[in-house]
Amino acid sequence: MDDCFHFRSNIAIMLNITRDHLNRYNNNIENYVNSKFRIAIFQHKNDILIYNYDDPIIRNGLKKFLLKSICIPFSIKKELNFGAYLKQDKIYIRNKKRLSKYLLKNISLSGDHNVYNIMASLIVSDILNVQRKSICSVIHHMTGLPHRMEKFFHMNGVLFINDSKSTNVHSACCALKSLNNPIIWIAGGKDKGNDYKDLIPLVSKKVKVMICLGTHNHNIYNFFKKIVNIILETNSMKQAVRMAYKYASQGDSILLSPSCSSMDLFKDYRERGNEFKKEVKQLFYE
The missing domain is CATH 3.90.190.20 (Mur ligase, C-terminal domain)
Structure with a gap:
């Protein structure tokens, strides 16, 4: 992202921004945030940014950068009127037209980070009209990667x-x-x-x-x-x-x-x- 000055993505996802790699950014978190947000600042009004609502650094960044794209949040902590949220082992995706529901029970991946990843992927799949049976099959058969829990x-x-x-x-x-x-x-x-x-x-x-x-x-x-x-x-x-x-x-x-x-x-x-x-x-x- 440091070297992206014109790159435009139609659909972008921001999972989190943490105090990482700061040795490359003069130990300044704002420099790192600026770099991360390059994934979204060149988007057009019909492009989509999917972002983690639970991350305070991302929410502050959304106030700082005047983005043109449609911003869709996801959260495991709060029931949202728009976007995706977690409630009683179910992920709900809410937009103007409908409310979709996906059951998370009995999946092999554990941990909040995996739930966040799944939520972001579900939003993209929903936008692209991926068949529900395909989505559910993948979620319930996913296994972890080597070296990751x-x-x-x-x-x-x-x-x-x-x-x-x-x-x-x-x-x-x-x-x-x-x-x-x-x-x-x-x-x-x-x-x-x-x-x-x-x-x-x-x-x-x-x-x-x-x-x-x-x-x-x-x-x-x-x-x-x-x-x-x-x-x-x-x-x-x-x-x-x-x-x-x-x-x-x-x-x-x-x-x-x-x-x-x-x-x-x-x-x-x-x-x-x-x-x-x-x-x-x-x-x-x-």
Whole structure:
């Protein structure tokens, strides 16, 4: 988006804007917001912007930029008179002509972030008149992507979850929020100017052990050292997995959800996630 000066999209979606990648924007959130909104500022009056009503940064951005397009909101927190909203495990899409309803029960994807993604996709499908039976079939047969809340292994009652694609605070929030059992959390990596304060309520309530994995753990370690009772650090995935399992009890989840870029120890999040899975399986064989 930084390099888009004329790009026009007929249908655009803004899922969220969080304090991410700020090292590329002089640690100025407004510069990042300006870049994100380029997806919409060149739209014409018959184009459509679908946006997350629950995101305050997006709502403020809509006041700042004079958009020509039709703006359609979606929310999991508020029943909207126009757009999509969540109510009792059902997604409703309301426009001037009709009210459509889709049941969310028994889908394999968990977490608010997945509900937001589904809502945005449903609005687009509704606009494009995709057949209802096709939409419902896809929703109820979707499976998660590798490295995104990938529940890939159980061992002695402990669940291992690979969420290596979580490279920012917002993603880690989604991961922690979606789990109800005690968590041993493996986090850290290359800090991109992260502000971890949004994680405090979730970490203090759900995380029993935190393991900081990275070459420079100073920021994340110091931030959470008074919030988590047990906090450890390492620059080895092998050691991180063994530390985590040492403190795990039956019913716990060991969650790799780094909240940071992988570029300090790994070439990308895929390599980090694959290394995590390899070390877990190696631990099992041992």
